[in-house]
Amino acid sequence: MNFTFSPEEERFRSEVRVFLAEKNPNRGEKIGSDIESSLARLPQLLAWNQALYDKHWVGFNWPQRYGGGGGGLIEQMILKEECAKDHAPILGLSYMGLAWVGPGLIKYGTEEQKQRFIPPILKAEEHWCTGYSEPGAGSDLASLQCKAERDGDHYVINGQKIWTSLASWAQWMILLVRTDLSAPKHLGMSCLLVPMDAEGMEVRPIKVMSGETPFAEIFFNDVRVPIENRLGEEGQGWDVTKTALANERSSIAEVTALQHNLEDLKDLARRCRIGGRAAIEDSSVRSRLAKLDCTIEAMRLSGLRFLTKQLRGEPIGAETSVNKLLRAQVEVEMGRLGCDIEGSAGRLLKGPHGMDVGAKWQKHMLGWPTTVIGGGTPNIQKNVIAERILGLPHDV
Ligand SMILES: Cc1cc2nc3c(=O)[nH]c(=O)nc-3n(C[C@H](O)[C@H](O)[C@H](O)COP(=O)(O)OP(=O)(O)OC[C@H]3O[C@@H](n4cnc5c(N)ncnc54)[C@H](O)[C@@H]3O)c2cc1C
Numbered sequence: 200m201n202f203t204f205s206p207e208e209e210r211f212r213s214e215v216r217v218f219l220a221e222k223n224p225n226r227g228e229k230i231g232s233d234i235e236s237s238l239a240r241l242p243q244l245l246a247w248n249q250a251l252y253d254k255h256w257v258g259f260n261w262p263q264r265y266g267g268g269g270g271g272l273i274e275q276m277i278l279k280e281e282c283a284k285d286h287a288p289i290l291g292l293s294y295m296g297l298a299w300v301g302p303g304l305i306k307y308g309t310e311e312q313k314q315r316f317i318p319p320i321l322k323a324e325e326h327w328c329t330g331y332s333e334p335g336a337g338s339d340l341a342s343l344q345c346k347a348e349r350d351g352d353h354y355v356i357n358g359q360k361i362w363t364s365l366a367s368w369a370q371w372m373i374l375l376v377r378t379d380l381s382a383p384k385h386l387g388m389s390c391l392l393v394p395m396d397a398e399g400m401e402v403r404p405i406k407v408m409s410g411e412t413p414f415a416e417i418f419f420n421d422v423r424v425p426i427e428n429r430l431g432e433e434g435q436g437w438d439v440t441k442t443a444l445a446n447e448r449s450s451i452a453e454v455t456a457l458q459h460n461l462e463d464l465k466d467l468a469r470r471c472r473i474g475g476r477a478a479i480e481d482s483s484v485r486s487r488l489a490k491l492d493c494t495i496e497a498m499r500l501s502g503l504r505f506l507t508k509q510l511r512g513e514p515i516g517a518e519t520s521v522n523k524l525l526r527a528q529v530e531v532e533m534g535r536l537g538c539d540i541e542g543s544a545g546r547l548l549k550g551p552h553g554m555d556v557g558a559k560w561q562k563h564m565l566g567w568p569t570t571v572i573g574g575g576t577p578n579i580q581k582n583v584i585a586e587r588i589l590g591l592p593h594d595v
Contacts, residue, residue, distance in 0.1 A: 202503075204273070211274050215281040222250045223287040248292045248323040257291040257321045258301060265305075265317035272509055283455030295365070296320035296327040299443035300373050303390070307431035307439050316371075316392070328369035330360040330393070330417060331440065337362075338579050340375070341384045341437065345419065347376040347391060354378070354391060354429070356399075356422040364573070366402050366415035369395050373443075375436050388436035392428045399423070408565055441516075453526065454499045460533050461491055463559070464540070471540050478540045487536050494529055498522050517587035520580040527571040527580075534564035 204212070220226075224243040237244065251257045252266075259275040261267025282290060291297045301320050304313055319325035336343040345358025356376060363372070372393045379387035395402070399422040404412040431439045465488060468479040478484050501522050505515045537560025538545030545560060571577065585591040 204277070208273055208277060212277050212281060215278050216285075218250075218254065219281060219285045219287055222247065223282075223285050225286045225288060244288055244292055245323060247288055251290060252322055257323075258297065258317070259290070261301060261305060261317065261321075265313050266321045267317070272506060276506060280455050283459065286459065291321065292323035293320045293326050295329055295369075295373075296325065299329075300327045300371075303373065303430060303439050303443055306442060307390075307435070309427070311427065312392070312430065325371060326365065326369045328363050328366045328372050328395070329443075330363055330372045330374040332362045333359055334361050338576060340440070341388070343375060343377060343388070345374075345376050346380065347378050347389065347424070349378075349426070350423075352426050353423045354426060356391070356393070356419040356424060358419050360417040360419075362405075362414050363402075363417050364414045366395070366417060367404055367412065371395060372417075373430070375440055378433055378436075382434065385437045386434055388440075389433050390430040390436040390439045391424050392430055393422065393424050397422045397424065407568075413569075454495060454502050457495045457498070457526070457529055457533075460563075461488070461495060464488065464491075464533060464537055467537060467560075468540050471542065473540070473542070484536070484540060487532065491529060491532060491536070494525055498525050498529075517583050520575075520583040521588075523574060524577055524580040524584070527577050530563070530570040531567050534560055534567060536560075538564055 224240070224247050248257065255263070255266075255268035255270070256278060258265075258267035259270045259278060260272055261269070263269035279290060282288075297320060301317055304316055308316070316325070320327070330345075331340055331343075333343050333345060345356065345360060347354035347356045349355075354376075356374070358376070360374070366372070372395060374391045374393045375388055376391060377387050378389040381387070393400070399420040401418040401420070402415045403418070404415045406412050407414075465479065468481075468484055468488065469477055471478045473481045473484065479488075501518070505519065505522075508515050541560060547558070547561065575583075586593055
């Protein structure tokens with residue numbers, strides 16, 4: 200692997216640093232990444248999105264004719280890396296819109312869909328949620344039952360979705376439904392773009408153990424959606440969804456975010472004391488920090504390998520499950536280590552004893568399902584690695 204950057208790429212890195220020095224709303228502050236903190240700072244975050252949009256840095260490598268940057272993948276990586284290093288908010292606010300709805304629209308959308316949906320994602324004017332999981336179809340997503348039947352120039356949707364993140368804030372949902380009950384289960388599905396205010400749609404928020412309501416269950420009772428809201432061909436829903444999930448599992452920027460958290464942990468270990476001396480002197484703490492450091496570096500190198508494949512025009516697929524699996528392990532261990540270093544204060548969510556801003560590590564601990572289960576559980580990642588990378592048989 201060649202790790203050197205060209206003079207143009209280095210110039211771009213300098214430009215990003217100058218921009219961040221002026222516009223990064225998080226500069227010099229340690230800010231929680233939970234929903235409450237983000238909502239409290241919405242005006243600053245919208246101004247940040249606008250500043251990025253004006254530079255054509257939201258949707259960095261998306262086509263310019265829809266408002267994207269038309270840029271290269273290496274520059275995009277540099278941008279994400281510098282933003283993460285500077286503790287800047289994520290690039291663009293329409294998280295799911297940018298992560299997989301937009302890429303799905305670019306790959307499978309009609310010209311009208313691209314013109315209608317891509318600009319509001321980039322400008323953070325419209326937010327998306329993802330309707331895949333159902334009470335009986337999570338890991339085995341292809342067993343889903345929510346169905347859409349053709350009635351003239353509309354689909355009529357009936358059924359239920361669950362664990363729909365950010366459903367209460369979204370204006371649109373990318374929905375995976377069964378459109379052909381007689382076809383083999385992976386072939387009978389289609390993707391629909393559904394407005395959240397459609398008649399017959401009910402959103403019931405779900406409260407989680409940290410007290411937040413980050414997701415909802417959704418009920419569809421004869422919800423009508425025009426056929427031009429279908430993304431891809433009828434029956435192509437599984438391909439569209441696979442593209443989305445590969446995007447969810449391949450993010451390089453999140454490695455820099457993990458490096459940040461590791462630095463915060465080291466800093467915490469310098470400030471807290473275990474057995475009468477700084478926690479950073481404790482051999483068990485040092486060994487756990489070192490293990491995290493090595494795993495994150497391995498993830499960074501894998502991320503660069505994915506980038507190289509993308510630059511060569513090769514698809515990335517099953518291998519992203521390795522980083523998804525490692526990330527889950529790293530995130531859980533970080534929360535545990537942070538709370539262990541804080542000692543008895545590490546067990547408190549509120550009160551005077553928290554050692555780090557906003558009960559950071561306690562919330563990290565309680566938020567483990569986000570990174571462990573969301574986007575596919577560790578067992579499923581192991582199945583993918585076993586079958587599609589190592590070539591092990593499906594049934595033993
Ligand atoms: C924070 C968070 C956000 C989410 N956001 C969304 C969202 O926005 N939209 C959406 O559609 N869904 C979302 N989900 C749902 C998520 O995709 C599912 O929870 C996940 O796919 C697991 O499905 P399940 O909960 O039905 O568990 P199940 O599939 O029932 O799994 C239960 C257990 O069985 C294991 N298991 C299942 N099948 C196998 C197998 N073949 N081999 C080995 N072990 C197996 C699993 O690993 C797990 O431990 C979110 C989940 C979380 C936690």
